[in-house]
Amino acid sequence: xxxxxxxxxxxxxxxxxxxxxxxxxxxxxxxxxxxxxxxxxxxxxxxxxxxxxxxxxxxxxxxxxxxxxxxxxxxxxxxxxxxxxxxxxxxxxxxxxxxxxxxxxxxxxxxxxxxxxxxxxxxxxxxxxxxxxxxxxxxxxxxxxxxxxxxxxxxxxxxx
Amino acid sequence: xxxxxxxxxxxxxxxxxxxxxxxxxxxxxxxxxxxxxxxxxxxxxxxxxxxxxxxxxxxxxxxxxxxxxxxxxxxxxxxxxxxxxxxxxxxxxxxxxxxxxxxxxxxxxxxxxxxxxxxxxxxxxxxxxxxxxxxxxxxxxxxxxxxxxxxxxxxxxxxx
Numbered sequence: 001x002x003x004x005x006x007x008x009x010x011x012x013x014x015x016x017x018x019x020x021x022x023x024x025x026x027x028x029x030x031x032x033x034x035x036x037x038x039x040x041x042x043x044x045x046x047x048x049x050x051x052x053x054x055x056x057x058x059x060x061x062x063x064x065x066x067x068x069x070x071x072x073x074x075x076x077x078x079x080x081x082x083x084x085x086x087x088x089x090x091x092x093x094x095x096x097x098x099x100x101x102x103x104x105x106x107x108x109x110x111x112x113x114x115x116x117x118x119x120x121x122x123x124x125x126x127x128x129x130x131x132x133x134x135x136x137x138x139x140x141x142x143x144x145x146x147x148x149x150x151x152x153x154x155x156x157x158x159x160x
Numbered sequence: 161x162x163x164x165x166x167x168x169x170x171x172x173x174x175x176x177x178x179x180x181x182x183x184x185x186x187x188x189x190x191x192x193x194x195x196x197x198x199x200x201x202x203x204x205x206x207x208x209x210x211x212x213x214x215x216x217x218x219x220x221x222x223x224x225x226x227x228x229x230x231x232x233x234x235x236x237x238x239x240x241x242x243x244x245x246x247x248x249x250x251x252x253x254x255x256x257x258x259x260x261x262x263x264x265x266x267x268x269x270x271x272x273x274x275x276x277x278x279x280x281x282x283x284x285x286x287x288x289x290x291x292x293x294x295x296x297x298x299x300x301x302x303x304x305x306x307x308x309x310x311x312x313x314x315x316x317x318x319x320x
C-alpha cells in the first residue's frame with residue numbers, strides 16, 4: 001500500500017460513526033452534569049430498571065459492551081455511593097445480583113428529566129430515523145458476531 | 161408522566177445508537193489488542209498523523225470529543241510510553257504541541273494492519289452506507305451545536 005493511512009469508503013464511514021457517537025455521548029454527558037451522574041452510571045441505572053431478568057455484573061457488561069472488570073469497578077463505586085446494592089447468591093458461586101436502590105431510582109428519575117440529547121434525531125425526517133434504525137440493527141448484529149469471533153478473554157458468563 | 165422510564169421513538173433510537181456504537185468500539189478494541197494499543201490511543205495516533213495543522217491537547221479533545229483533562233492524561237501516558245512527544249511553545253503560554261514519534265508511527269502502522277471492524281459497513285448496501293453518512297453528518301452537526309450550548313466548563317482553546 002502506498003499510503004498506509006489512506007482509508008477506503010467503509011473505513012471513512014467507521015471514522016464518522018466513531019466521531020459522531022463520541023459527540024452524541026459528550027452532549028449527553030454535559031446534560032447529565034445537572035443530574036449529578038455520569039454516562040456509564042446512567043446506562044447501568046437504566047438497564048437495572050428496564051431489564052426483565054435479574055442482572056449480574058457480567059450480564060451488564062454484555063448489555064453495555066464494556067469489559068467485565070470495567071463494569072465490576074463501576075458497580076462497586078455505585079454501591080459505595082448507595083445507587084445500587086449487590087447480593088451474593090449462596091447456591092451459585094461468583095453469582096452476584098445487582099439491584100437498584102431507592103437512591104438509584106431517584107438518580108434515574110433525575111437522569112430522565114434531562115432528555116434533549118436523547119431526542120437529537122428529531123432533527124431528522126421520520127424516514128431517516130426508520131432507515132437509521134434498520135442500519136443500526138444490522139451493524140449491532142454484525143458487531144456482536146465480530147466480538148464473539150475475536151474474543152480472547154472470557155466474555156460470557158457460564159452460570160448466570 | 162405515568163411511567164418515567166418510557167422512551168419515545170427518538171429516545172429508543174438514541175439508545176440504539178449508544179449500544180451499537182459501544183459494540184462497534186468493543187469489536188475494534190478487541191481487534192487492537194494484537195496491535196498492542198488501546199482505542200483512545202489509536203484515535204490520538206490517527207489524528208496526529210492525518211491532521212493538516214499542529215495539534216495541541218485541547219485541539220485533540222475537540223476532535224475526539226473527550227474532556228480536556230482526559231486527553232491531557234492520555235497524552236502524558238502516551239508520552240511516557242514514547243508514542244508521542246510534546247513541545248512547549250515559549251511565545252504562547254500553555255500551548256503544547258503534540259507530535260508523533262517513530263515508535264508512535266510504528267504503532268499506527270500496526271493499528272492500521274487490523275481493519276476488520278473498521279470495514280463493518282461492508283455488510284450494508286452502498287445505498288445504506290450513503291444514507292448513513294448523510295444521517296451521521298446531520299447528527300454530528302446537531303451534537304456539536306448542543307455541546308456548544310450546554311458547555312459549562314471551557315471547552316474551546318482561546319489561543320491555540
